[in-house]
Amino acid sequence: MTSRPTLLALTTAATLALAASLVAALGVPSAAGARVALVLGAWGVFSALVAYLFLPGFDPIPGRMTRHAPGSSTVALTIDDGPHPESTPGILDALERSRVRATFFLVGSAVERWPELARRIVAAGHAIGNHTQRHRLLPFRTTGQLADEIAACQRALAPLAPTGIRWFRPPHGFKPIGLHRELRRHHLRLVSWQGALRDTDAPGVPALVARAEKLAQPGRILLLHDNPNCRGQTAAAIPRIVERYRQLGLEFALLG
Ligand SMILES: [Zn+2]
Secondary structure, eight states: OOOOHHHHHHHHHHHHHHHHHHHHHTTOSSSHHHHHHHHHHHHHHHHHHHHHHHOTTOOSSTTSEEOSOSSSSEEEEEEESOOOTTTHHHHHHHHHHHTOOOEEEEOHHHHHHOHHHHHHHHHTTOEEEEOOSSOOOGGGSOHHHHHHHHHHHHHHHGGGOTTOOOEEOOGGGOOOTTHHHHHHHTTOEEEOOSEEOOGGGOOOHHHHHHHHHHTOOTTOEEEEEOSGGGTTHHHHHHHHHHHHHHHTTOEEOOOO
16 A cells, blocks of 8 residues: 555544544543643644645744745745746746846756756756656655655756755645655755745736735745746746845845
8 A cells, every 4th residue: 555644644633633622522531621731732733734734834843944045135036837938938038137046946847848948047047946746736645656756856957957956845835744854865955935926826017016025025035936827927027026126125146
């Protein structure tokens, strides 16, 4: 039987929380305070597990994740889901015009399909990271599938980065059980973000610039997408976002 450890952990935690609620409702243990502590404790464990799995920036164990850009007046631009012929060229042109280097979290299967575009990203001086081989939701995969999603993307990216790949971001930021063990195996570091512009909604360039302005703070890791769903708006917004951030005294840096 193939193991799906994240689903197993979620099911176990939910079952224990329901069981604790049931026995407390039946009056066990006899002291009311102990029953409240039992129910709150059991649901607290379940909630912490859900938060860890599905909140990209949350990890109760400190030090395992890069959550901030380096420097006291810098932000880091990260661009996920590429390469793609409909979106990558425009984004690369916008970054070049704005003299900004970004970190592209690339999907291995897209790199294999459009290797020229991936090479163009690296040649322009941008950093690249692992965004899995097929962009699947990792919490619902088996242990073997999780290992393959990361390892296959590493193989796809290897020819582009002779000094190795350092950064990893899971699709949607979801962190399955066993993720850190796989990341250690490949010497990868998890990268989160605190600035999601939701550009895949294609809300219009003015809305994207306004969203970015609300997030203008030193240390932010901004998340944009190299994805056709953005309908060219991300590339159009980048120069305006960069200009506004520079007016506010912020500069763009690669991840530390
Ligand atoms: Zn993604």
